[in-house]
Amino acid sequence: MKTSTLIKSISLATLLTAALSTSVLAQMGNGPGMGQGRGGMRFSQTNTPGWTLMTQQERTDHMAQMRAARTFEECTQLQDAQHQLMQERAKEKGVTLNVPRQNGCNMMKARGFFN
Template identity: 40%
Template structure:
């Protein structure tokens, strides 16, 4: 019985470790090559300044919009704010 409870609890626990880019949290994932996905994830983890992160995020979104339009598709809305970790705690939602 204890094993069942521990297994169930472990599945509900949030994932630990560094943030990972995925199709669930990255706008334009489907328009990126595997190499670009790895590079994107590394860039996001490397930012130390909010302004640099925001500039990259805006450029990335523009590029993904262009790629989507080039394929006659739409870029999904929403997604995660990749720069949130650099914002002052008071400015976070």
């Protein structure tokens, strides 16, 4: 009787630990901590002006370039060039370019992407 109660308690504790661990790992995101690793920054239609005006290859290239930036200055140069290109493309198509809610380079700097 005592042994079965002990086994049940150990099983329950193991299941609870596994469930809590899974929840914590899921919240951490993919890779070494959200925003702290090179892959933690997200780029999308909501934070990249001209996202809908780019091809999938241009989006992929832009994300790779931004993530590869080693300094804040390099990031802002890439970002400014991309914004200028998208502004020209938007003007050609007669559409208004969306304004990002936050500056991507500032977000990357705050999350420790640059030294």
